[in-house]
Amino acid sequence: MTDLPRTVALLGGGVIGGGWAARFALNGVDVRLYDPAPDAEQTVAEMLDNARRAARRLTLAPLPAEGSVTLAPSLEEAVAGAAFVQESAPEREGLKRDLLAAASRAAPPDTVFATSTSGLLPSRLQADMEHPERLTVGHPFNPVYLLPLVEVCGGEQTAPETVERASAVYRALGMRPLVVRREIDAFVADRLLEALWREALWLVADDVATVEEVDDAIRFGAGLRWACMGTFLTYRIAGGTAGMRHFMEHFGPALELPWTKLTDVPELTEELLDKIVAQSDAQAAGRSVRELERLRDDCLVSLIQGLRTHDVGAGAVLAAYERELFAAPALGDPSSDGAGEPAPLRLHTAVVGPQWIDYNGHAHESFYLQAFGDTTDALLRHVGLDLGAGFSYYTVETHLSHLGQARPEERLHTTTQLLGFDEKRLHVFHSLYRTDDEALIATAEQMLLHVDVAAERTIPADPALLERIERIALAHAALPSPERAGRSVAIPG
Amino acid sequence: MTDLPRTVALLGGGVIGGGWAARFALNGVDVRLYDPAPDAEQTVAEMLDNARRAARRLTLAPLPAEGSVTLAPSLEEAVAGAAFVQESAPEREGLKRDLLAAASRAAPPDTVFATSTSGLLPSRLQADMEHPERLTVGHPFNPVYLLPLVEVCGGEQTAPETVERASAVYRALGMRPLVVRREIDAFVADRLLEALWREALWLVADDVATVEEVDDAIRFGAGLRWACMGTFLTYRIAGGTAGMRHFMEHFGPALELPWTKLTDVPELTEELLDKIVAQSDAQAAGRSVRELERLRDDCLVSLIQGLRTHDVGAGAVLAAYERELFAAPALGDPSSDGAGEPAPLRLHTAVVGPQWIDYNGHAHESFYLQAFGDTTDALLRHVGLDLGAGFSYYTVETHLSHLGQARPEERLHTTTQLLGFDEKRLHVFHSLYRTDDEALIATAEQMLLHVDVAAERTIPADPALLERIERIALAHAALPSPERAGRSVAIPG
Numbered sequence: 001m002t003d004l005p006r007t008v009a010l011l012g013g014g015v016i017g018g019g020w021a022a023r024f025a026l027n028g029v030d031v032r033l034y035d036p037a038p039d040a041e042q043t044v045a046e047m048l049d050n051a052r053r054a055a056r057r058l059t060l061a062p063l064p065a066e067g068s069v070t071l072a073p074s075l076e077e078a079v080a081g082a083a084f085v086q087e088s089a090p091e092r093e094g095l096k097r098d099l100l101a102a103a104s105r106a107a108p109p110d111t112v113f114a115t116s117t118s119g120l121l122p123s124r125l126q127a128d129m130e131h132p133e134r135l136t137v138g139h140p141f142n143p144v145y146l147l148p149l150v151e152v153c154g155g156e157q158t159a160p161e162t163v164e165r166a167s168a169v170y171r172a173l174g175m176r177p178l179v180v181r182r183e184i185d186a187f188v189a190d191r192l193l194e195a196l197w198r199e200a201l202w203l204v205a206d207d208v209a210t211v212e213e214v215d216d217a218i219r220f221g222a223g224l225r226w227a228c229m230g231t232f233l234t235y236r237i238a239g240g241t242a243g244m245r246h247f248m249e250h251f252g253p254a255l256e257l258p259w260t261k262l263t264d265v266p267e268l269t270e271e272l273l274d275k276i277v278a279q280s281d282a283q284a285a286g287r288s289v290r291e292l293e294r295l296r297d298d299c300l301v302s303l304i305q306g307l308r309t310h311d312v313g314a315g316a317v318l319a320a321y322e323r324e325l326f327a328a329p330a331l332g333d334p335s336s337d338g339a340g341e342p343a344p345l346r347l348h349t350a351v352v353g354p355q356w357i358d359y360n361g362h363a364h365e366s367f368y369l370q371a372f373g374d375t376t377d378a379l380l381r382h383v384g385l386d387l388g389a390g391f392s393y394y395t396v397e398t399h400l401s402h403l404g405q406a407r408p409e410e411r412l413h414t415t416t417q418l419l420g421f422d423e424k425r426l427h428v429f430h431s432l433y434r435t436d437d438e439a440l441i442a443t444a445e446q447m448l449l450h451v452d453v454a455a456e457r458t459i460p461a462d463p464a465l466l467e468r469i470e471r472i473a474l475a476h477a478a479l480p481s482p483e484r485a486g487r488s489v490a491i492p493g
Numbered sequence: 494m495t496d497l498p499r500t501v502a503l504l505g506g507g508v509i510g511g512g513w514a515a516r517f518a519l520n521g522v523d524v525r526l527y528d529p530a531p532d533a534e535q536t537v538a539e540m541l542d543n544a545r546r547a548a549r550r551l552t553l554a555p556l557p558a559e560g561s562v563t564l565a566p567s568l569e570e571a572v573a574g575a576a577f578v579q580e581s582a583p584e585r586e587g588l589k590r591d592l593l594a595a596a597s598r599a600a601p602p603d604t605v606f607a608t609s610t611s612g613l614l615p616s617r618l619q620a621d622m623e624h625p626e627r628l629t630v631g632h633p634f635n636p637v638y639l640l641p642l643v644e645v646c647g648g649e650q651t652a653p654e655t656v657e658r659a660s661a662v663y664r665a666l667g668m669r670p671l672v673v674r675r676e677i678d679a680f681v682a683d684r685l686l687e688a689l690w691r692e693a694l695w696l697v698a699d700d701v702a703t704v705e706e707v708d709d710a711i712r713f714g715a716g717l718r719w720a721c722m723g724t725f726l727t728y729r730i731a732g733g734t735a736g737m738r739h740f741m742e743h744f745g746p747a748l749e750l751p752w753t754k755l756t757d758v759p760e761l762t763e764e765l766l767d768k769i770v771a772q773s774d775a776q777a778a779g780r781s782v783r784e785l786e787r788l789r790d791d792c793l794v795s796l797i798q799g800l801r802t803h804d805v806g807a808g809a810v811l812a813a814y815e816r817e818l819f820a821a822p823a824l825g826d827p828s829s830d831g832a833g834e835p836a837p838l839r840l841h842t843a844v845v846g847p848q849w850i851d852y853n854g855h856a857h858e859s860f861y862l863q864a865f866g867d868t869t870d871a872l873l874r875h876v877g878l879d880l881g882a883g884f885s886y887y888t889v890e891t892h893l894s895h896l897g898q899a900r901p902e903e904r905l906h907t908t909t910q911l912l913g914f915d916e917k918r919l920h921v922f923h924s925l926y927r928t929d930d931e932a933l934i935a936t937a938e939q940m941l942l943h944v945d946v947a948a949e950r951t952i953p954a955d956p957a958l959l960e961r962i963e964r965i966a967l968a969h970a971a972l973p974s975p976e977r978a979g980r981s982v983a984i985p986g
Contacts, residue, residue, distance in 0.1 A: 141714040142731050149714030176713045188702045189710040191692050199688035200724050209681045215723025217682040219806040220669045221634040221642030223719030228792035230708025231693050236773050237785050238635050244773040280729050280737040292730050298803050299721035306795030313712040365888050366863040373858040397982050400891040420984050427984050445982045488981040489890050489938045491913050491920050
């Protein structure tokens with residue numbers, strides 16, 4: 001994560017600026033935010049709450065300690081000494097141009113500037129800046145703390161290095177920079193969004209469909225394909241084995257049909273506005289924007305996690321980000337296998353995400369085993385097992401006891417006590433606690449076998465590994481045996 | 494599932510017709526398909542393979558026994574006696590019109606006809622039919638066996654009952670009919686797709702982006718939002734707490750900007766065709782259409798399952814479909830708790846979906862507990878526990894033993910032996926087998942407690958329930974105790 005600056009300055013704290021604040025802070029970057037709006041502080045705090053909630057669901061990878069978010073009293077104080085500035089002011093060219101010019105004079109000469117503009121040309125926005133070569137477009141998508149896409153586009157005066165430096169920062173935030181090589185109004189993504197949006201407005205204006213029916217026509221059909229593959233690869237597949245040329249020649253003529261209404265721009269009359277607002281209210285069915293935001297975020301988290309399984313699209317971006325997080329050196333170790341009083345290791349935390357909740361409103365049984373399995377993984381990393389070297393420990397037996405219920409969104413942590421080991425075996429006892437009140441919720445006693453993964457057979461562990469295990473086992477020998485260790489399942493006689 | 498006919502006739506067996514064949518057959522409907530193309534049989538067989546694979550991943554709900562798919566030698570033999578006909582011929586008005594007219598003369602007078610047309614007007618397609626009131630559009634989306642959307646749109650002569658009957662059939666297939674009340678070219682969905690597609694072609698034609706960059710601009714950003722919420726609800730949220738009117742007034746003016754190229758239709762010159770084909774080949778990176786289909790299907794399955802967690806969009810459609818499947822009366826019971834030799838119950842099958850595979854290429858530990866938990870759920874349904882009545886059995890202890898590895902796509906089944914019970918407890922022993930070779934892969938011994946869910950305390954089970962449990966326990970008393978019952982976790986001394 002060396003590409004991340006220690007501190008960034010954000011200009012503008014609305015939905016986009018607040019989203020940036022959350023993404024930077026959750027990646028350990030201190031944020032200085034300038035926004036003269038009286039509600040900026042509240043908006044940013046709400047975005048940060050949403051983002052924390054989403055990040056806890058999205059990944060169990062170790063995020064760095066959260067950065068601070070402070071409101072700067074002036075533009076100059078925000079950008080002073082900042083290595084990276086992200087501007088997210090309202091979408092008016094004159095305003096952005098003045099803001100960037102003023103900020104460029106107050107910041108150090110090598111500061112990188114990125115603008116969140118969704119469609120204004122960087123060549124025009126950089127025109128009045130000192131060192132205009134430092135400006136690039138960095139156009140994110142709402143919610144900024146979840147969607148990986150960020151369009152990066154330089155203007156006529158932009159240095160190639162600026163595009164590279166901004167891309168590296170976004171990548172380190174877990175995002176997917178898409179470098180747009182040719183500067184055009186609205187870049188790539190918003191051209192596509194705008195085309196669909198105009199047609200959607202016509203369908204509602206002409207009473208062909210309500211806003212909810214338009215949404216249904218997307219989310220039950222092509223929207224699912226767009227989430228995984230976009231449009232060209234989807235059509236390549238639809239063309240079947242005959243290939244892309246066949247598809248284009250076959251379906252190309254439909255482009256000539258007078259289907260879309262896109263030759264005109266729908267006029268936003270009072271009548272059309274009233275209609276859309278009334279239909280949108282009906283669609284929201286009394287749910288507040290905050291409720292809908294949480295629902296959207298939960299869905300996005302599940303979609304991204306689903307794609308991660310296949311290493312596709314946004315899921316592939318998440319997987320790469322997690323590999324970085326896991327590879328980062330730990331910031332101090334919460335265990336006590338060195339000096340001090342012996343205590344069980346504390347290696348893993350978890351949150352009960354919505355995907356684990358069953359019809360009783362509690363976590364499904366398999367959640368517990370996932371939490372204990374992740375704890376075992378953390379233990380193996382802790383003792384220095386190199387999973388890339390071809391050896392691993394496999395679980396051969398687990399005894400689970402349920403002493404309480406984990407509920408949605410509760411924060412949990414586990415502890416691990418080493419009960420025994422030999423050159424091929426590890427005998428461990430994990431306990432799962434609710435973090436708020438330290439209530440014991442479940443325990444797992446496990447036997448693990450050291451295996452040669454390719455050969456699929458047990459094999460003695462490396463002596464250096466056994467030495468580290470022995471150090472922990474010696475410390476844990478002083479601990480009392482857990483009450484539920486050694487149990488078997490039986491109806492008391 | 495009473496809305497499903499026993500037999501349907503399909504006219505056309507390409508990507509869409511083959512997809513329909515798969516969706517009907519997997520829902521237990523016999524399919525008679527007419528397609529004069531020499532490769533129709535192979536296309537349909539391949540679609541059916543894809544669909545079976547996807548269905549196994551998508552749901553563990555009990556699907557009916559698969560229907561047969563037979564090729565009919567003539568149009569007349571396909572539609573004779575069919576209660577439902579789905580036409581999926583090439584998208585040419587004259588061809589479809591003639592085909593529907595001929596089929597309408599050969600079919601019984603009350604047969605419902607649906608056409609898969611993606612944009613032709615039903616009023617014109619029904620013009621030459623006998624009993625034209627029987628035709629409706631039923632426009633599905635590729636892959637038909639996975640995407641729930643189907644646009645239903647009648648023509649001038651269509652009877653309202655036809656629209657209702659077709660919608661009921663689609664709903665019983667696990668789809669989401671969207672009734673389009675006003676007949677227009679391309680209906681709703683393809684207008685939106687077409688708008689986006691035209692703009693995408695312009696971006697490539699003008700060398701702003703490659704086909705892969707266009708796809709990236711969608712799948713890393715708005716595509717994820719479209720999969721869960723469509724476009725209007727997404728923008729409502731983006732507008733923040735100020736609401737939809739604020740959003741429209743704020744972002745409306747951007748519609749006037751000269752962003753999109755949609756005033757023109759891009760001409761499909763040889764040069765543009767060559768460019769798109771070459772870029773599409775690069776994007777496919779040597780993967781065949783069959784490989785890409787499987788990747789697309791796996792992603793769609795994960796996306797739909799992710800949305801099911803939140804009861805949103807395509808996930809809500811799946812959840813409703815599964816409730817129907819679970820509620821359907823079982824077609825005979827594979828257990829032996831009545832007459833015959835006593836044997837463990839065989840209540841559950843599972844397939845190792847890709848979401849369960851960990852970095853070793855094996856199923857994650859929690860997969861096994863999921864499979865055993867589902868087996869316990871099946872047992873509770875089997876003994877007649879009514880989960881809606883406010884009582885349930887909760888697992889308090891589980892002892893898992895791993896004897897083998899489950900690998901991706903393997904078919905597994907479980908058996909269950911009742912080891913004991915009292916008025917509050919159930920003591921069960923589950924075994925998980927690989928179905929192909931009956932290899933024992935894992936076992937789970939569990940203790941369950943009968944609870945009052947609302948009061949969160951144990952309570953004796955209903956005598957009628959206990960009686961059914963006792964009957965099974967008595968039969969199982971004659972079975973030997975499983976080898977691994979009663980174990981505790983320990984390193985052998």
